[in-house]
Amino acid sequence: MPVYRLSDQLLFPAPKLAEPSGLLAVGGDLTPRRLLLAYSLGIFPWFSDDEPPLWWSPDPRCVIFPEQIRISRSLAKCLRQGRFRVSCDEAFAAVVDGCAESRQGQPGTWITDEMRQAYLRLHRLGYAHSLECWRGDELVGGLYGVVLGRCFFGESMFHRAPDASKVALAVLARCLAKAGWPLIDCQLPNPHLLSLGAVEIPRAEFHHWLERGGVLPGLVPPAGFPPGRWVPEIGKGG
Secondary structure, eight states, rough: OOOOEOOSSSSOOOGSSSSSSEEEEOOOOOOHHHHHHHHHHHHHOOOOSSSSOEEEOOEEEEEEEEGOOOHHHHHHHHHHTTEEEESSSHHHHHHHHHHHHHOOOOOOOOOOOHHHHHHHHHHHOEEEEEEEEETTTTEEEEEEEEEEOOOOEEEEEEEESSTTHHHHHHHHHHHHHHHHHEEEEEEEEOHHHTTTTEEEEEEHHHHHHHHHOOOOOTOOOTOOOOOOOOOSSTTOOO
């Protein structure tokens, strides 16, 4: 089946039409309305500088159920000792830039300047959020993602100090579990996420959890949604 090519019209094909790789569509733009529509349908963009926008809906889907976050002994000790100050939305752009840094063994990054600007726009509109880990005045880790309903769609995370990204994710999961949020979307699995309790679930089940979290397919709030706090108050070290 050929990959669907998007037009200027604001629509996506049904996620079940994705290729076995998860690739669903190509083209379109990264405007807030298109991105929010994509997330409401369980679709996310992922492409490199020399490609047009590529849109994905993998089956199975990697997720973390917040109450099932896996905290190792060493991570629990790090949290108890408050080695890092954890904040919310204090340095969104810096977190995105940290996530865009080239990783060991990787020649580049999928967070292109176009992607960076797109998520900065979503942040200004109140849909994209970050958690930061600080050691003194130094940003040493964090994560960012998109919020619709009561679901957090994780995009990327980074660390410059051991356990910093794990602390950010653990604090996020604890806050969301306390608030009754059902899901952190991790998109695709990797050993780091799986070690923290991520699991893979069928695409149909993923969409069921989105609906339980108040994310209705194709129904997104109007652009201009006022920013605001979206998790309980984050304390030192979680």
